[in-house]
Amino acid sequence: MKKLLFLVLLFSFCVYGQTEDEKQLRAIYDKALLDARGYDWLEHLSNQIGPRLSGSLNAERAVTYMREQLDSLGLDRVWLQPVMVPKWVRGIPEVAYIETSPGMTNNVPICALGGSVATPAGGLKAKVVEVQGLEDLAALGREKIEGRIVFYNRPMQANLIETFEAYGGCVDQRYSGAREAAKYGAAGVIVRSMNLRLDDLPHAGAMSYGDLPAEQRIPAAAISTNGAELLSGMLTLNPEINFYFKQNCRQLADVQSYNVIGEIKGSEHPGEVMVVGGHLDSWDLGDGAHDDGAGCVQSMEVLRLLRETGYRPKRTLRVVLFMNEENGLRGGNKYAEVAREKNEKHVFALESDAGGFTPRGFTLECTDEQYELILNWKPLFEPYLIHLFQRGYSGADIRPLKGGDLLLAGLRPDSQRYFDHHHAANDTFEHVNKRELQLGAATMAALVYLVDKYL
Amino acid sequence: MKKLLFLVLLFSFCVYGQTEDEKQLRAIYDKALLDARGYDWLEHLSNQIGPRLSGSLNAERAVTYMREQLDSLGLDRVWLQPVMVPKWVRGIPEVAYIETSPGMTNNVPICALGGSVATPAGGLKAKVVEVQGLEDLAALGREKIEGRIVFYNRPMQANLIETFEAYGGCVDQRYSGAREAAKYGAAGVIVRSMNLRLDDLPHAGAMSYGDLPAEQRIPAAAISTNGAELLSGMLTLNPEINFYFKQNCRQLADVQSYNVIGEIKGSEHPGEVMVVGGHLDSWDLGDGAHDDGAGCVQSMEVLRLLRETGYRPKRTLRVVLFMNEENGLRGGNKYAEVAREKNEKHVFALESDAGGFTPRGFTLECTDEQYELILNWKPLFEPYLIHLFQRGYSGADIRPLKGGDLLLAGLRPDSQRYFDHHHAANDTFEHVNKRELQLGAATMAALVYLVDKYL
Numbered sequence: 001m002k003k004l005l006f007l008v009l010l011f012s013f014c015v016y017g018q019t020e021d022e023k024q025l026r027a028i029y030d031k032a033l034l035d036a037r038g039y040d041w042l043e044h045l046s047n048q049i050g051p052r053l054s055g056s057l058n059a060e061r062a063v064t065y066m067r068e069q070l071d072s073l074g075l076d077r078v079w080l081q082p083v084m085v086p087k088w089v090r091g092i093p094e095v096a097y098i099e100t101s102p103g104m105t106n107n108v109p110i111c112a113l114g115g116s117v118a119t120p121a122g123g124l125k126a127k128v129v130e131v132q133g134l135e136d137l138a139a140l141g142r143e144k145i146e147g148r149i150v151f152y153n154r155p156m157q158a159n160l161i162e163t164f165e166a167y168g169g170c171v172d173q174r175y176s177g178a179r180e181a182a183k184y185g186a187a188g189v190i191v192r193s194m195n196l197r198l199d200d201l202p203h204a205g206a207m208s209y210g211d212l213p214a215e216q217r218i219p220a221a222a223i224s225t226n227g228a229e230l231l232s233g234m235l236t237l238n239p240e241i242n243f244y245f246k247q248n249c250r251q252l253a254d255v256q257s258y259n260v261i262g263e264i265k266g267s268e269h270p271g272e273v274m275v276v277g278g279h280l281d282s283w284d285l286g287d288g289a290h291d292d293g294a295g296c297v298q299s300m301e302v303l304r305l306l307r308e309t310g311y312r313p314k315r316t317l318r319v320v321l322f323m324n325e326e327n328g329l330r331g332g333n334k335y336a337e338v339a340r341e342k343n344e345k346h347v348f349a350l351e352s353d354a355g356g357f358t359p360r361g362f363t364l365e366c367t368d369e370q371y372e373l374i375l376n377w378k379p380l381f382e383p384y385l386i387h388l389f390q391r392g393y394s395g396a397d398i399r400p401l402k403g404g405d406l407l408l409a410g411l412r413p414d415s416q417r418y419f420d421h422h423h424a425a426n427d428t429f430e431h432v433n434k435r436e437l438q439l440g441a442a443t444m445a446a447l448v449y450l451v452d453k454y455l
Numbered sequence: 456m457k458k459l460l461f462l463v464l465l466f467s468f469c470v471y472g473q474t475e476d477e478k479q480l481r482a483i484y485d486k487a488l489l490d491a492r493g494y495d496w497l498e499h500l501s502n503q504i505g506p507r508l509s510g511s512l513n514a515e516r517a518v519t520y521m522r523e524q525l526d527s528l529g530l531d532r533v534w535l536q537p538v539m540v541p542k543w544v545r546g547i548p549e550v551a552y553i554e555t556s557p558g559m560t561n562n563v564p565i566c567a568l569g570g571s572v573a574t575p576a577g578g579l580k581a582k583v584v585e586v587q588g589l590e591d592l593a594a595l596g597r598e599k600i601e602g603r604i605v606f607y608n609r610p611m612q613a614n615l616i617e618t619f620e621a622y623g624g625c626v627d628q629r630y631s632g633a634r635e636a637a638k639y640g641a642a643g644v645i646v647r648s649m650n651l652r653l654d655d656l657p658h659a660g661a662m663s664y665g666d667l668p669a670e671q672r673i674p675a676a677a678i679s680t681n682g683a684e685l686l687s688g689m690l691t692l693n694p695e696i697n698f699y700f701k702q703n704c705r706q707l708a709d710v711q712s713y714n715v716i717g718e719i720k721g722s723e724h725p726g727e728v729m730v731v732g733g734h735l736d737s738w739d740l741g742d743g744a745h746d747d748g749a750g751c752v753q754s755m756e757v758l759r760l761l762r763e764t765g766y767r768p769k770r771t772l773r774v775v776l777f778m779n780e781e782n783g784l785r786g787g788n789k790y791a792e793v794a795r796e797k798n799e800k801h802v803f804a805l806e807s808d809a810g811g812f813t814p815r816g817f818t819l820e821c822t823d824e825q826y827e828l829i830l831n832w833k834p835l836f837e838p839y840l841i842h843l844f845q846r847g848y849s850g851a852d853i854r855p856l857k858g859g860d861l862l863l864a865g866l867r868p869d870s871q872r873y874f875d876h877h878h879a880a881n882d883t884f885e886h887v888n889k890r891e892l893q894l895g896a897a898t899m900a901a902l903v904y905l906v907d908k909y910l
Contacts, residue, residue, distance in 0.1 A: 029614065383616065385843065417888050435872075
């Protein structure tokens with residue numbers, strides 16, 4: 001009993017020595033680590049629902065589940081915002097092989113890229129031309145490309161510390177590779193997976209034909225990094241080998257879906273809105289735990305953590321779970337469109353869409369004055385090992401809101417492992433660490449608290 | 456060709472704008488990420504050799520392998536430093552269950568703690584007294600402890616950001632629990648595993664009887680966190696349930712082993728020694744990839760990275776792979792003893808023994824002047840997201856060297872996942888990320904370079 005009294009006194013003293021902001025951040029992080037709702041939500045979303053490609057049944061189940069969870073939080077308002085989304089379906093599992101001579105084949109793992117057309121029903125077999133990027137096509141010319149499969153094989157640059165930079169340096173091959181190769185008469189496109197390690201998992205992702213007429217569209221698939229190495233090696237030995245692949249994916253008509261939204265009304269400035277969000281849709285190969293189930297549950301946690309630590313925001317705080325980031329951005333665009341129609345004033349938007357790994361800080365799209373203000377908060381974050389406050393890209397779903405003095409921010413988790421899982425079959429719940437996920441949620445809540453108080 | 460020329464010019468320009476230190480750090484990180492020998496060494500150590508408990512055949516195989524690898528690096532000298540080590544063996548797999556009534560049993564996962572005695576051959580069955588720590592024993596007194604199994608169940612504190620702090624707040628139960636409980640006549644000891652999550656893996660680790668006479672020594676085992684929760688829950692329902700466990704571990708006579716050492720002779724001050732190291736022994740349940748295979752291969756990488764980026768240290772740079780950190784620290788003590796005998800002047804020692812996760816920085820045991828100097832280097836580390844330069848504990852193996860102006864440092868990787876694996880069956884190679892491991896090696900090499908140049 002004496003010991004208890006001593007501990008209470010000690011605790012009072014410690015708290016007494018802290019500023020109100022220090023106390024609030026400590027309360028947020030304690031709550032996030034000791035009572036981890038986000039991790040439970042993510043478990044359900046990942047394991048009980050699973051992959052959530054836009055337009056799929058699972059995406060709709062996710063909408064229902066997340067709405068129910070938001071309802072249970074006692075917010076001031078929860079609603080669904082209708083948005084029409086594209087519906088692309090993979091069809092039966094893809095097949096691919098390298099044929100060194102008739103009948104001598106090596107299977108390799110591929111997956112159709114999102115938005116791609118199918119191959120002919122019997123598959124597509126053609127000779128291959130390997131390139132290091134879009135810019136190689138013109139040099140080769142139609143003569144060396146026509147009728148062939150263009151194999152884009154520029155790897156991610158491993159010596160970049162921020163792996164998203166390495167991704168940015170390669171992703172044009174995936175997004176625009178088919179469109180550009182088609183202009184030279186290519187029969188199809190195979191793209192090296194956007195992955196920094198060698199493994200057997202093909203990584204999906206969006207591609208676009210732009211305004212290419214339907215009859216000129218050629219099928220596009222990603223090949224695993226090991227498969228790409230094998231294919232490249234075999235081409236060195238014999239440039240005339242064949243590559244075969246078959247996929248029967250297709251684009252269906254748009255379907256109805258929803259952004260899932262919840263809000264706490266601001267106590268002083270209800271007309272000023274702060275948004276935290278992630279995207280609810282995912283690719284279809286894994287369960288989308290990192291991309292972006294993590295961002296969704298972290299964003300929901302922001303509202304819960306602030307509520308349960310007794311902080312009532314002055315401004316209206318809204319969580320938005322955007323639909324269709326992966327292959328259309330319809331949810332992000334719709335949210336911004338409705339906000340403009342209703343003449344809502346958005347002052348702050350924060351997105352988490354870089355995985356549920358240990359948070360390191362934020363990238364910010366902001367004015368100089370806002371940046372100065374935020375840098376003042378660095379010492380408050382130090383006890384939580386949050387050190388990165390850097391100007392840079394925030395997040396795809398919130399960027400359609402951009403304009404005026406709107407402060408945009410993106411959570412930056414440690415990025416070293418992200419592309420081992422990104423858009424692949426191993427983006428699954430067991431690769432999310434509970435503490436890392438919850439630290440991200442707390443870090444977001446801490447920033448929202450400070451922005452609401454001081455901006 | 457024109458493009459190549461342009462890139463060369465661009466590169467020259469960029470390099471021209473950098474200081475020599477910036478260039479050297481960039482070269483170190485590039486090398487570490489693009490040509491990752493450390494990861495290959497760790498693969499062999501983990502998968503081809505495996506667990507390396509002191510005194511085991513595997514520990515000797517690891518000595519031989521690592522020596523060969525050091526030989527292949529073209530260092531100035533590689534040698535083995537003899538050291539006698541304890542040999543404790545686990546024996547046949549442990550068995551444990553909770554008995555709620557005669558014949559009604561629930562198996563639970565346990566493992567004998569390192570250094571523990573065996574139970575009687577038929578096992579030990581007794582009633583249980585649950586405590587929250589050593590300090591509870593006196594309050595209970597002999598009457599409530601005698602003949603019972605003491606169950607230490609204080610969990611790691613989940614709201615601490617640095618998980619090593621949470622470990623430090625619990626580990627006395629494991630290390631001293633049996634010694635203290637024996638003084639009150641306990642029959643045995645069961646300790647909650649030092650793990651921040653709930654799972655089914657018991658975590659090994661060292662315990663000590665101190666100077667307790669042999670006949671008073673009681674068996675001690677760790678129970679998985681799920682097992683601890685189950686046992687605690689059942690005790691709430693019925694405090695008189697029995698716990699049974701059986702283990703036939705034992706302590707054999709000391710055996711000959713070795714520290715593995717390699718060095719590059721200093722170009723200007725060969726008499727001044729800098730040490731980088733980790734420990735080569737591990738617990739016997741996993742393969743010791745994080746604890747501390749990672750630290751060993753990172754330390755070897757330091758010498759390789761400096762050599763292959765063309766840096767010749769002014770002082771003698773030595774890698775030491777210490778034997779027997781886990782259950783005796785004989786290697787660390789022997790190395791310091793020999794250094795004193797030979798009157799070697801050590802100026803810097805750096806240890807990596809906190810897992811192969813993304814590096815965040817260093818803890819330092821240093822003078823005020825040294826600390827000021829090191830803080831000046833922070834901007835050089837910023838591009839690599841290294842931000843933590845904090846005074847604090849360095850590492851167990853290098854601390855016996857402590858004295859005078861010796862600068863001691865410990866690599867601090869992100870600690871969130873460490874205790875999911877620490878001393879357990881899942882401390883295995885597949886849980887080490889290549890990039891994270893190699894970034895740690897580069898960060899160590901960068902610090903060694905700066906210390907050599909400016910200290």
